[in-house]
Amino acid sequence: MKWPATSQRARLYLAKIARGHRPDLEQRHPPSKLKCRALSDITVCRIALMGGNRNACAACGWEEQAYGSCGNRNCPKCQALAQEHWIAAMAKLILPVLHIHLVFTLPSESRERCFPVCGGTRRGKDR
Numbered sequence: 001m002k003w004p005a006t007s008q009r010a011r012l013y014l015a016k017i018a019r020g021h022r023p024d025l026e027q028r029h030p031p032s033k034l035k036c037r038a039l040s041d042i043t044v045c046r047i048a049l050m051g052g053n054r055n056a057c058a059a060c061g062w063e064e065q066a067y068g069s070c071g072n073r074n075c076p077k078c079q080a081l082a083q084e085h086w087i088a089a090m091a092k093l094i095l096p097v098l099h100i101h102l103v104f105t106l107p108s109e110s111r112e113r114c115f116p117v118c119g120g121t122r123r124g125k126d127r
């Protein structure tokens with residue numbers, strides 16, 4: 001299957017889904033305070049409500065409206081660049097053999113056991 005062109009992918013924003021279905025989602029699966037905040041941020045990310053600016057080229061007449069981002073760490077739009085950097089960094093670590101790469105979150109109780117030298121965090125400091 002070929003990945004849809006950029007113009008088609010733009011129609012599949014999580015924000016649009018959240019705006020259209022949030023009341024139903026929250027009724028079926030009441031979110032935690034943190035998840036509620038993420039949903040609120042993602043819902044308004046890069047829309048007029050967040051303010052913005054107009055980018056233009058005086059030479060060719062090109063214009064584009066850019067809206068403010070929410071900056072939430074769970075927002076796929078805001079974290080796209082960080083995601084690309086992470087993928088590039090991970091790609092350098094991939095072994096040149098057939099393998100499966102799993103990424104998962106450890107329960108906080110397990111972290112100290114997995115990273116005892118660093119005090120329970122991978123980077124040696126709290127994030």
Ligand SMILES: [Zn+2]
Pocket residue numbers: 041042045046069070071072075076077078
């Ligand atoms: Zn965002």
